[in-house]
Amino acid sequence: MLSTREKYYQMLEKEFSTKEAIMTELINLEAIMHLPKGTELYISDIHGEFTAFDHILRTGAGNIKEKISLLFGDRLTEHEKDKLTILVAYPREALGDAEFYAYRDRSWYRKKIRQLLELLAFCSTKYTRSKVRKALPKQYAYIIEELMYTDTNYMDKAAYFDQILAHLLDLEQGRPFIVALCQSIQRLVVDHLHVVGDIYDRGPEADKIMDKLCQHPSVDIQWGNHDILWMGAYAGSRACLMTLLRIAARYNYLYEIEQAYALNLRPLFMYAEEHYQKNPVFTPKEKNSSESYSIESLDSLEKVHQALSILQFKLEGQLIKRHPEFQMDDRLLFEKIDFDKDTIHLAGKDYPLQGSCFQTLQEDDVHALTEQEVYVVEMLLASFQQSTKMQEHMQLLLNKGSMFLVYNQHLLFHGCLPLKADGSFLPLTVDGKEYAGKDLLNFFEEQIRSCCQSQKTDSSAADWIWNCWTGKISPQFGKSAMTTFERYFIADKNTHKEIKNPYYQFRDTHETCQMILEEFALYSPNSRIINGHTPVKVQDGESPIKGEGMLFVIDGGLSKAYQKTTGIAGYSLLNNSYGFQLVTHDLFESVENLLAKQVDETSLKRVIDKDLKRILIKDTTVGDSLEEQIENLTGLLNYQENNES
DSSP: OOOHHHHHHHHHHTTOOSHHHHHHHHHHHHHHHTSBOOOEEEEOOOTTOHHHHHHHHHHGGGHHHHHHHHHHGGGSOHHHHHHHHHHHHSHHHHHHOTTTTOOOOHHHHHHHHHHHHHHHHHHTTTSOHHHHHHHSOTTTHHHHHHHHTOOTTSHHHHHHHHHHHHHHHHTTOHHHHHHHHHHHHHHHHOOEEEEOSOOSSSSSOHHHHHHHHHHOSSEEEEOOHHHHHHHHHHHTOHHHHHHHHHHHHHTTOHHHHHHHTTOOOHHHHHHHHHHOOOOGGGOOOOOSSSOOOOHHHHHHHHHHHHHHHHHHHHHHHHHHHHOGGGOOGGGOGGGGEETTTTEEEETTEEEEOSSOOOTTOBTTBTTOOOHHHHHHHHHHHHHHHHOHHHHHHHHHHHHHEESEEEETTEEEESSOOOBOTTSSBOOEEETTEEEOTHHHHHHHHHHHHHHHHHOOTTOHHHHHHHHHHHOTTOTTTOBSOOOHHHHHHOOOGGGGOOOBOTHHHHTTSHHHHHHHHHHTTOOOTTOOEEEOSSOOOGGGTOOSEEGGGTEEEOOSOOSGGGHHHHSSSOEEEEEETTEEEEEEOOOOOOHHHHHHHTOOOOOEEEESOOSOOOOBGGGSHHHHHHHHHHHHHHHHHHHHHHHHO
16 A cells, blocks of 8 residues: 555656656756845735835835846936836836837837846846746747847847847837836846735725735735724624725725725615714715715715714624623723713713714614614625625635734734733633634634635624724734724713733833744744834834834835824835845825926835845745755655666
């Protein structure tokens, strides 16, 4: 009887049937192991800001400009470098602008194609030909390879090169060929993308971000609290669904997600029109885009905003009552209202209410939904879960996402690891079992995955996803309470306070960062933690580098809602074979503005690690996988030799 190992070798033989094939692959893998590691880009807290996100990807977070400067040096002026950077990032837009390149004859096309081919070759030096080929557009892959690898120092080869180029231009392929070259450079300048949470909410175009991530060849996602909110709704949590729709109404993009995901919101709007009136407390925030709604649409949205808020608080109350183990009875705020006096009793004090809209609450059970509300919620949930585009995007989050990731000896997670006041891990007790540190993250991930598979409305697992959104010991929330109710209905800002978990103080220390890394079996002195979730208040002097250089917080305000707080337009992080570079982003207005100014305004880089040994693929997570393949192929070779003898 064959052993498991022998069965595996027989399967492997189908791909590598000869000794020569095995040895060729071994040589190839060993060679790859000694190439420099590719550049990784870390980005977090995108919050629906597609234009800013897209700009960062197109420019490689400033990496394209840096490559151009290194390659061309004094051969190009600074203005020429800026224009070439913009061309690579936005080829169609640049070529479509008559003033950006005012004079374009055959000579210009030849010169520009030569420059781009040289840049593409420079950006591909870390990769095998096979990998480069995969990054090239199929319609031009053969031609690009021929031109890239042709040595024009030889007369015959120079003539060959010129003939290919001449024929391209004769066929009027100059413009699409330049676009193809630019897109290939974009693809190769960053090898792998890490999204450290919060793709959704606050901004209007999360669907476009998800579409782009679906097409990205190499990406992973660490779920943020806002991503989990959407996954919770998809899994069947009605409280999560009402919350994300309320946020969309508040930030004035409910119509956008209705259209993007083909949601049926008509029952909601009809219900809101019937039961709610104008209420300035619930006026949506001003739109960041140039598009504006009519007065009638804004009035309607104001009523919907109220309806969603009340539905959210009702469903949250039901959920809290179902789960005494959540220890959230203090958030049953409807039960603390004196409706006759229009006040609420909190922490031994009565507060007057503003913007009260409690007409659908029933005295005998303030958290109960009316028949009409049940119908509206069920229709919304069915529409959300059945949306084809929603299904595609949620599957991407499940397939490419996780609560945390260990990659290249670094730890990536969005929120926090809850800590006690003494700095030790704070446990969550579920059915008598304690979960803390890494186990806590694994517990919530298990709930999310199992629930998204079953999609049972308000199941226990779905309720735990909601707890992950707002619970006191949630690694995604990390605060004492989410005071949404107080911010709407109580003017006294003392009631709005949300006390952060001690993690946010302790992460400033080397000792805590070391403890966290060791919790995930990371003992290398070069290991780092990459964190998002909390905007870095740069204008107040806060640094994104914590724990004596061991932790990076890269939520710098990509979301426009936070830019007044941060003073910048976000951080990203680059990690190449030489170490980390922290990138500070300025506000990106538009492509049109960029083309008009003809100046590349990509980000300044701050080099974090200067003297590290250059990292090769063999030192990475990918290298671990290749090493396993080498061991298997070596075993197959021995297996074949033994069978021959």
